[in-house]
Amino acid sequence: xxxxxxxxxxxxxxxxxxxxxxxxxxxxxxxxxxxxxxxxxxxxxxxxxxxxxxxxxxxxxxxxxxxxxxxxxxxxxxxxxxxxxxxxxxxxxxxxxxxxxxxxxxxxxxxxxxxxxxxxxxxxxxxxxxxxxxxxxxxxxxxxxxxxxxxxxxxxxxxxxxxxxxxxxxxxxxxxxxxxxxxxxxxxxxxxxxxxxxxxxxxxxxxxxxxxxxxxxxxxxxxxxxxxxxxxxxxxxxxxxxxxxxxxxxxxxxxxxxxxxxxxxxxxxxxxxxxxxxxxxxxxxxxxxxxxxxxxxxxxxxxxxxxxxxxxxxxxxxxxxxxxxxxxxxxxxxxxxxxxxxxxxxxxxxxxxxxxxxxxxxxxxxxxxxxxxxxxxxxxxxxxxxxxxxxxx
Amino acid sequence: xxxxxxxxxxxxxxxxxxxxxxxxxxxxxxxxxxxxxxxxxxxxxxxxxxxxxxxxxxxxxxxxxxxxxxxxxxxxxxxxxxxxxxxxxxxxxxxxxxxxxxxxxxxxxxxxxxxxxxxxxxxxxxxxxxxxxxxxxxxxxxxxxxxxxxxxxxxxxxxxxxxxxxxxxxxxxxxxxxxxxxxxxxxxxxxxxxxxxxxxxxxxxxxxxxxxxxxxxxxxxxxxxxxxxxxxxxxxxxxxxxxxxxxxxxxxxxxxxxxxxxxxxxxxxxxxxxxxxxxxxxxxxxxxxxxxxxxxxxxxxxxxxxxxxxxxxxxxxxxxxxxxxxxxxxxxxxxxxxxxxxxxxxxxxxxxxxxxxxxxxxxxxxxxxxxxxxxxxxx
Numbered sequence: 141x142x143x144x145x146x147x148x149x150x151x152x153x154x155x156x157x158x159x160x161x162x163x164x165x166x167x168x169x170x171x172x173x174x175x176x177x178x179x180x181x182x183x184x185x186x187x188x189x190x191x192x193x194x195x196x197x198x199x200x201x202x203x204x205x206x207x208x209x210x211x212x213x214x215x216x217x218x219x220x221x222x223x224x225x226x227x228x229x230x231x232x233x234x235x236x237x238x239x240x241x242x243x244x245x246x247x248x249x250x251x252x253x254x255x256x257x258x259x260x261x262x263x264x265x266x267x268x269x270x271x272x273x274x275x276x277x278x279x280x281x282x283x284x285x286x287x288x289x290x291x292x293x294x295x296x297x298x299x300x301x302x303x304x305x306x307x308x309x310x311x312x313x314x315x316x317x318x319x320x321x322x323x324x325x326x327x328x329x330x331x332x333x334x335x336x337x338x339x340x341x342x343x344x345x346x347x348x349x350x351x352x353x354x355x356x357x358x359x360x361x362x363x364x365x366x367x368x369x370x371x372x373x374x375x376x377x378x379x380x381x382x383x384x385x386x387x388x389x390x391x392x393x394x395x396x397x398x399x400x401x402x403x404x405x406x407x408x409x410x411x412x413x414x415x416x417x418x419x420x421x422x423x424x425x426x427x428x429x430x431x432x433x434x435x436x437x438x439x440x441x442x443x444x445x446x447x448x449x450x451x452x453x454x455x456x457x458x459x460x461x462x463x464x465x466x467x468x469x470x471x472x473x474x475x476x477x478x479x480x481x482x483x484x485x486x487x488x489x490x491x492x493x494x495x496x497x498x499x500x501x502x503x504x505x506x507x508x509x510x511x512x513x514x515x516x517x518x519x520x521x522x523x524x525x526x527x528x529x530x531x532x533x
Numbered sequence: 534x535x536x537x538x539x540x541x542x543x544x545x546x547x548x549x550x551x552x553x554x555x556x557x558x559x560x561x562x563x564x565x566x567x568x569x570x571x572x573x574x575x576x577x578x579x580x581x582x583x584x585x586x587x588x589x590x591x592x593x594x595x596x597x598x599x600x601x602x603x604x605x606x607x608x609x610x611x612x613x614x615x616x617x618x619x620x621x622x623x624x625x626x627x628x629x630x631x632x633x634x635x636x637x638x639x640x641x642x643x644x645x646x647x648x649x650x651x652x653x654x655x656x657x658x659x660x661x662x663x664x665x666x667x668x669x670x671x672x673x674x675x676x677x678x679x680x681x682x683x684x685x686x687x688x689x690x691x692x693x694x695x696x697x698x699x700x701x702x703x704x705x706x707x708x709x710x711x712x713x714x715x716x717x718x719x720x721x722x723x724x725x726x727x728x729x730x731x732x733x734x735x736x737x738x739x740x741x742x743x744x745x746x747x748x749x750x751x752x753x754x755x756x757x758x759x760x761x762x763x764x765x766x767x768x769x770x771x772x773x774x775x776x777x778x779x780x781x782x783x784x785x786x787x788x789x790x791x792x793x794x795x796x797x798x799x800x801x802x803x804x805x806x807x808x809x810x811x812x813x814x815x816x817x818x819x820x821x822x823x824x825x826x827x828x829x830x831x832x833x834x835x836x837x838x839x840x841x842x843x844x845x846x847x848x849x850x851x852x853x854x855x856x857x858x859x860x861x862x863x864x865x866x867x868x869x870x871x872x873x874x875x876x877x878x879x880x881x882x883x884x885x886x887x888x889x890x891x892x893x894x895x896x897x898x899x900x901x902x903x904x905x906x907x908x909x910x911x912x
Contacts, residue, residue: 406912420912430903433910437851438830445536445829452537462822523821524814531798532809 148220155228158193160186164229168495173235177268177312194233195264201239204247208255209263215451237306238262238269242315245385249332249373258334270337271389272302272316272359273382280518282317283326283379287361289318289333296320296333296371298341298364304512308344308357311337315385321376332378334370341365351504352489352497387457389513390464405429405474409481425480432473439470458526465519468509475506534836536829542608548585549612556581557618559881565619566738572696573732573740574619579652587622589650591630596646598630603773603838607780607831614784617888619739621655623781624692628774629656632701632718635842636758636766641720645699656699656720658770659688659744666897668703668767669713673746675704681752682706684719684727687745690895694742695732697723702746706761713764718757725749737887765843771896772845775853776834778892782856783831785892786824786863789885793817793867800872813870820866823859830855847909854902857893864889 163186167173171183174191182188194200197211202218204210213221225232243262246255261267278285287300298318308314313336321329337344341364346354373381406420406429413422420426443463449455478499479486486503488494510516524530538546557578565573582588590606592598599605606627613622626649633645633656648654660668673686684704691700700721708715723730727749730742758766794817797808807813834852837845864886868875875882893899 404910404912406907406910410912415912418911420907426907426912427900427903429912430907431854431899434851434854434903434906435826437848438826438855441536441833442826442829445832448535448537451535454537462825466822466826517815520815520818521811523818528794528814528817528821529798530794530808530814530817531806 144216144220147217148224151221151224152228154197155224155230158190159225159228159230160190162186163190163231163233165231166229167231168498173232174265175268175307175310176234176236176238176265177310178266179310179312180265180268190231191233191265198263200234200265201243201263204243204259204263208247208259210259215447219447234265236262236265236268237271237315238267241271241385241388242269244388245315245332245381246372248384249381251372253369254334254372267313268307268311270305270308270311270314270359272305272314274304275301276303276358280515282382282514283330285317285319285330287316287318288322289320289331289366291320295368296366298333298335298361298366300361302359302361303347304356305344305359306356308337308359309346313337314342314359315372317378317382320378324376327379329376330378330382331375332372332381333366334372335364335366339364339366349505349508351501353501353505355505386514387460390460390519404433405477405481406433408478412481412483412485425477428480429477432470432477436470436474439466442466456527458522461514461519461522461526464513465510465516465523469516471509472506475503479503534840536832536836538604538608538832542604545605546608546612549609550615552581552585553612553616553618557616557620559617559884562617562619562738562884573738574621574693574696578618579620582620582622582626583650583652586650588626588652589630589646590626591634592626592646592650593634596634596642596650598646598650602835603776604832604835606773606777607835610777610780611784614781614786614888614892615788617737617785617884621657621693621696621740623774623777624657624697624740625649625655627777628658628692628770629699629701631773632658632757632766632770633720635769636718636763637720638754638757640754641757645720654699655693655697656701657691657693657697658774659691659694659700659702660767660771661690662686662688664689666895666901668771669716669764670710671703671705671716672710673702673704675706675717675719675751677706678750681750681755682717682719684721684746684749684751687743689743690733690735690741691730691744693740694744695730696740697730699723700728700744701757703763703767704746708761715761716763716767717760718763718766719751719755720757721749721751721755735891737884737891739888739891768846769842772849773838775896775902776831776838776845776849778895779827779831779834779849779852779856782860782889782892783824783828785885785889786827786856786860789867789882789889790817790820790824790863792882793863793870796871807870816866816870820859820863823862827852827855827859847906850897850902850906850909853897854899854906857899857902860889861893 174187198209199211202211202213202221206212239262246258275285289296289298316333317330318333319329320331341362343360344357347356348354410420415421446455446459482499486499489497489500586599587609589598590601594600630649633641662672675682675684700723702719704717705715706717727747729745732742735741798806800807830852834848837848867882868886871882874880
């Protein structure tokens with residue numbers, strides 16, 4: 141315990157000395173956190189400096205092994221780092237699919253060469269990754285995917301199309317599910333490939349969402365050559381990699397949507413609906429907000445508990461479905477309450493006063509949370525089958 | 534502290550589950566109910582609790598108790614919830630022991646705590662006066678008389694009130710109902726002149742009583758803590774009771790849930806197991822999530838009581854509100870998914886619904902605690 145307390149003290153001192161003040165303010169847009177990659181434009185010197193300093197410590201990915209550029213921290217140390225960063229309101233220096241999804245899958249399924257090639261670049265934010273999973277005809281039924289990768293001896297030839305590819309137009313590489321055996325049962329003919337988005341034959345088309353934003357693309361592959369060395373895991377065993385990676389995606393989406401500032405939703409609502417002796421003037425809304433906050437706090441404790449259970453080997457492998465389901469439904473509820481509290485003001489779509497309709501756009505964006513990464517209904521199916529063991533599920 | 538049970542706590546849970554499953558299963562509750570037992574609990578079983586140390590689980594070792602924490606008390610409460618076992622554990626070993634151990638004088642601790650640990654004293658908090666929990670609305674008066682006080686008023690839903698030897702009564706020595714200032718805690722002998730206890734049988738076959746105080750004499754040595762300044766002590770004691778009830782509801786709701794999922798895998802209709810129907814699968818999976826999220830909040834509340842007692846208020850309210858709602862959902866879904874048989878007295882599942890309803894109401898329902906959380910968060 142003494143060692144951990146020393147680590148906490150040293151970490152706090154280091155963060156205080158090294159995290160620029162601009163990186164301790166609440167984030168207003170997605171660009172306030174660096175996503176990395178060849179095309180990334182730093183929003184400020186502070187953002188660049190903060191990333192460089194954290195990269196040097198390996199703390200963009202505190203728990204990855206040092207040999208791949210990570211911080212080599214234990215779970216307890218990493219938890220302390222997160223706590224201290226949160227106490228000082230430090231922004232995350234780097235958020236990427238490489239960190240949250242591909243990296244863990246490579247650590248488990250990648251070859252030693254693949255780990256050495258890809259992981260350090262993820263740590264340093266040099267390569268931005270996107271995810272090629274869903275297809276126009278394969279949403280919840282992901283395993284029915286049709287993108288083909290034909291074995292051409294020394295390479296694969298990839299043809300097909302992916303959809304809901306997050307930031308495909310801004311990404312450098314893609315991790316992609318492809319069908320390598322069209323005659324096998326649907327789960328058994330899938331492989332997991334990595335390739336450069338600048339490869340000839342790759343093109344992307346952004347999709348405009350109901351929020352007005354285009355975080356996703358449709359991505360097209362037209363005779364794309366992919367070296368054999370870019371296969372992760374065994375041929376036709378990509379579904380195992382895909383499922384493992386999805387549990388990390390679910391953890392990430394489930395953890396979204398906490399208040400950027402530390403104020404409670406009730407206090408934020410007070411600014412628009414008014415207060416009466418310190419009590420929110422709209423008492424029905426007050427009750428709804430309090431009920432939400434009870435669930436949100438309990439969910440925060442659940443994430444803490446699941447982390448602690450994982451440490452002692454007690455976490456159920458399918459618990460990410462619980463976190464994904466509950467976290468995204470909570471976030472939708474939160475955004476609905478933010479809209480309620482904002483009233484007519486929250487309906488503005490353009491103009492400086494509403495910061496270009498920030499509230500309304502965030503509310504609309506939240507609706508996708510319970511669809512992307514496996515719908516809420518799919519998560520409930522998984523829980524019914526894998527955790528509750530219900531018949532025929 | 535990691536948000537999981539440690540090895541000793543896990544062992545306590547396993548022992549409690551084994552003991553209660555064997556010695557106090559639901560048939561035990563039914564037997565007490567069906568013979569209209571005068572005590573409403575089994576003194577023989579309570580003696581077993583004493584032998585295992587449970588009666589003194591929160592009593593410091595210097596007063597012959599185990600000196601364990603609220604997490605451990607919660608572990609036992611959860612197992613009592615699983616078997617719906619009635620006992621003075623909540624009233625005496627959890628709530629009253631906390632009040633005396635945390636706020637009592639050296640003399641009061643010496644008088645009462647060893648007797649609680651030995652199972653010789655049933656003690657209980659007398660706080661509620663109205664249909665809804667509202668401790669600052671206390672109207673029962675403590676009027677100065679000579680060197681002491683005269684207590685006058687009526688308390689309702691006093692746990693184990695008709696069998697208690699010692700009442701810890703909240704009375705108003707100053708101020709008016711609604712003020713948090715002016716409240717005083719009194720430890721009075723239940724056989725004192727002017728006290729009348731009327732047993733009020735409740736829906737869940739656990740013990741409660743209405744108690745009237747008609748000019749009951751109380752001396753300065755009957756006062757627990759400071760005169761007129763009991764609010765903080767009372768809040769702390771109630772928080773312990775609330776967290777304990779939350780733990781009991783975790784046990785009751787998880788037991789009801791596991792019986793329900795088992796039934797979904799047995800019952801056939803339309804030639805299929807009803808658990809194959811997605812309408813029921815999704816409801817069961819959703820309920821599972823609610824119960825898991827609740828469990829996290831309850832363990833967090835118990836740990837916070839152990840680690841920083843005075844800062845546990847908000848988290849205890851989260852835990853009590855959450856369990857009130859999720860245990861109610863579990864009980865409702867249990868009866869609904871069992872169909873007709875769930876409505877019969879012969880089948881156990883309805884007993885869970887009854888007990889959960891009482892636990893959800895006691896010491897503040899979900900609305901009370903949502904309001905409390907909103908106030909603590911200043912809105």
